[in-house]
């Protein structure tokens with residue numbers, strides 16, 4: 051039976067990828083690559099068939115065991131890891147040694163254009179190693195609203211960002227993960243191409259706050275701040291320097307870029323429409339309440 055290793059398994063995307071893979075009921079073994087196996091067993095306590103293996107991108111000695119008898123990898127770059135040469139090259143070398151040749155990589159929309167972002171470097175490295183690949187390039191996660199931005203929404207009824215009126219493409223992690231599971235399953239049909247996966251809405255944070263306020267009945271508003279003020283504010287709140295800088299880059303730079311491209315790949319693949327912001331706000335309503 052084929053064996054698929056899912057990295058980032060306990061995170062937003064990885065968890066959902068495993069849930070959707072499980073739902074496909076395909077004849078595959080799913081292996082969760084995790085830093086803490088005992089913790090992961092709790093997270094996945096309802097997934098009886100799931101296997102676990104210790105995998106830490108910062109500990110190369112975990113690679114051979116994690117990749118043994120694996121046919122295909124779902125690869126996710128943990129957000130804090132940006133030194134690709136140091137952490138991902140050895141992982142790819144281990145893949146090669148273990149004869150693992152197929153990888154679905156969760157990249158990001160626009161990765162092909164920006165040479166400095168880690169996803170670009172990972173895509174290039176995967177090609178250089180000669181693996182068969184699928185690059186899935188998503189837009190901006192709706193789940194940023196229920197993770198990184200949730201504290202301000204609940205405590206201050208505000209979304210505070212240096213994003214001005216920049217428009218982001220909003221995509222539900224559930225849609226990304228469902229597509230990932232299908233691509234892992236039908237790898238041969240889709241391999242050696244990159245696919246953008248987006249929702250159908252490009253919206254700015256003024257509109258998104260209004261949608262949350264109206265749909266989830268929470269009086270949230272958007273407060274635009276300049277990058278320096280944002281930096282000071284988040285540092286005072288205890289956010290790590292690196293994370294604040296990444297947030298500034300992610301939210302400030304789009305002010306100078308055109309609106310993201312909209313792709314219908316999710317609909318082509320699943321014959322379903324991607325989640326709308328209104329549907330997302332209704333589904334996650336209870337999480338926005340203070």
Ligand SMILES: NC(=O)c1ccc[n+]([C@@H]2O[C@H](COP(=O)([O-])OP(=O)(O)OC[C@H]3O[C@@H](n4cnc5c(N)ncnc54)[C@H](OP(=O)(O)O)[C@@H]3O)[C@@H](O)[C@H]2O)c1
Nearest residue numbers: 058059060061062063085106107108127128158189190191
């Ligand atoms: N947010 C967006 O709008 C957006 C848009 C496009 C692309 N992306 C990309 O999506 C990815 C983030 O996905 P996500 O939201 O699912 O991430 P996440 O929820 O932060 O999860 C990160 C996962 O990586 C694991 N991890 C952390 N450090 C690790 C290490 N050293 N070795 C092995 N595993 C490790 C974590 O496991 P533990 O449980 O052990 O911590 C967790 O399972 C990033 O590459 C990001 O650039 C994000």
